[in-house]
Amino acid sequence: MNLHSELLQFRQQQQTRRLFLGRTAQGMGAFALASLLNPALHAAPQKPAAKDKWPGVVRPLHFPAKTKRVIWLSMAGGPSHLETWDHKPKLAAMHGQPMPESFTKGKQIAQLQGAKLNCFGPQLGFKKFGKGGAEICDLFEQIGSVSDDICFVRSMTTEAINHDPAHMFMNTGSQIAGRPSMGSWLTYGLGNEAEDLPGFVVLTSLGKGGQNQPIAARQWSAGFLPSRFQGVHLRGKGDPVMYLGSPEGVSREQQGDVVAAVNALNKKHDALVDDPEIATRIAQYEMAFQMQASVPELVDASKEPQKILELYGCKPGDGSFASNCLLARRLVERGVRFIQLYHKDWDHHGGVKDGVTLKAAEIDRACMALITDLKQRDMLKDTLIVWAGEFGRTPMSQGGSGRDHHNAGFSIWLAGGGIKGGISYGATDELGYSAVENPTNVHDLHATMLQLLGIDHTRLSVKFQGLDARLTGVEGAKVLKSILA
Numbered sequence: 001m002n003l004h005s006e007l008l009q010f011r012q013q014q015q016t017r018r019l020f021l022g023r024t025a026q027g028m029g030a031f032a033l034a035s036l037l038n039p040a041l042h043a044a045p046q047k048p049a050a051k052d053k054w055p056g057v058v059r060p061l062h063f064p065a066k067t068k069r070v071i072w073l074s075m076a077g078g079p080s081h082l083e084t085w086d087h088k089p090k091l092a093a094m095h096g097q098p099m100p101e102s103f104t105k106g107k108q109i110a111q112l113q114g115a116k117l118n119c120f121g122p123q124l125g126f127k128k129f130g131k132g133g134a135e136i137c138d139l140f141e142q143i144g145s146v147s148d149d150i151c152f153v154r155s156m157t158t159e160a161i162n163h164d165p166a167h168m169f170m171n172t173g174s175q176i177a178g179r180p181s182m183g184s185w186l187t188y189g190l191g192n193e194a195e196d197l198p199g200f201v202v203l204t205s206l207g208k209g210g211q212n213q214p215i216a217a218r219q220w221s222a223g224f225l226p227s228r229f230q231g232v233h234l235r236g237k238g239d240p241v242m243y244l245g246s247p248e249g250v251s252r253e254q255q256g257d258v259v260a261a262v263n264a265l266n267k268k269h270d271a272l273v274d275d276p277e278i279a280t281r282i283a284q285y286e287m288a289f290q291m292q293a294s295v296p297e298l299v300d301a302s303k304e305p306q307k308i309l310e311l312y313g314c315k316p317g318d319g320s321f322a323s324n325c326l327l328a329r330r331l332v333e334r335g336v337r338f339i340q341l342y343h344k345d346w347d348h349h350g351g352v353k354d355g356v357t358l359k360a361a362e363i364d365r366a367c368m369a370l371i372t373d374l375k376q377r378d379m380l381k382d383t384l385i386v387w388a389g390e391f392g393r394t395p396m397s398q399g400g401s402g403r404d405h406h407n408a409g410f411s412i413w414l415a416g417g418g419i420k421g422g423i424s425y426g427a428t429d430e431l432g433y434s435a436v437e438n439p440t441n442v443h444d445l446h447a448t449m450l451q452l453l454g455i456d457h458t459r460l461s462v463k464f465q466g467l468d469a470r471l472t473g474v475e476g477a478k479v480l481k482s483i484l485a
Helices: 002-013 017-024 027-037 089-093 141-145 163-172 182-190 252-273 276-299 306-312 321-333 352-376 442-452
Strands: 069-075 126-129 134-137 150-156 200-205 338-343 383-389 392-398 402-406 410-415 423-425 435-437 462-464 467-469
Touching: 069 182, 069 321, 069 352, 126 141, 134 141, 134 150, 141 352, 150 435, 182 200, 182 338, 200 321, 276 321, 306 321, 306 352, 321 338, 321 352, 338 352, 352 383, 352 402, 383 442, 392 410
Parallel strands: 069 338, 069 383, 150 423, 200 338
Antiparallel strands: 126 134, 150 410, 383 410, 392 402, 462 467
8 A cells, every 4th residue: 555655646746758748848839749759649538427437529419319239240261252242144144155245355353364354154053042132152041931031232342452452441440550440439429338358359260171261450459449348258168267366375355456556546547637538548457357257258158048049059168159149149248339240251362252151151151040039039130230342253163163353343231220121232233253233332331320320421430641531432322321320
């Protein structure tokens, strides 16, 4: 206690360079100088609400919200729309023939640039499902069984054609690193319902194909927003968070005293220098302490009914996509705002038939189970599920059995949270090369997502480098109103 008092006294007496400058500089000079010393100081409103629970800056909502939370199922590697959700009989009829130059001349192609381009027909069968007659790959029977809850968007496009910038663009609306991710924008704008869990959680899983494309933590970064809004990565195996338990011989009460003392010092220092990252540090210390109690209960699915485990087809804690889908449902029950599940191993430059067959076995039941489970709990109506890769695959063959990266037209799907089920939106051309009906870009998807959450995408912005930065960019984005219930 004496040490605690001495440290507090030292902090009070400390005259930092920033404090001196802040007291002596005046007017616009002070603002400019502070910005140079720490640009993040003026990036966004920083002060938390009482008890340090961030309330969100969108108050009141711009529109009535149809959804409260988002589960984003990110299929890392670029799934082929031509073996999943977009049936192309004409491409099948032209299998092995030269790709018409009218489709590809002057177009951006990844690794096939300059190569002989031949049509590569769909390698798997398709059939119709549900009352809506959704025509999808017949391997996805479980997803087909809930297709009347799903809207298939078959006219998706993106600007990027390589993995990391394409992930960056899908997550942040920009190919350049350093922008806030979707989950960060949502927790900044809306706050978090959970008291003892982060508002933005990331889960990752690796399929059995072994193509372990790296997924960098910058994909869930808060960018120029305060770091309290960045995603928290929970591991699927072992301890979900490093150092989750207290050190040996240290009780929870003792650790609570340490957290209180550290935060008292931080608050004293923050009062002197007014640094937003100190406020973040205080909030994160408190969140980490709360998570020591909440996370073990969260990941312990032993009390889940056997029928639920059978529905997902998983063994909790095995690190699989199915196990992560169950964990996602448990997270949304506890008020987490944005959950992103990465499932790797979709990069099928070769062996696309066997690759998609393997992936279907890994995700089909789990996706169906997530939709069914939320619906049974009356939570699908206000939980938006998005299934998307970072881009699609070419209608032309690569290496005789695979497909290259493709950004001019691919498919995603959405369910729940104010989305019309049993419909499709948009279309690619007869060979599946370009989006020709209702072309949709990533900014449109983000704008639609924000609309469902009650946010006008043009009004959720932050001053950054002299511009009003926002998730949907400044080029113009449209809300996909025809897919909204």
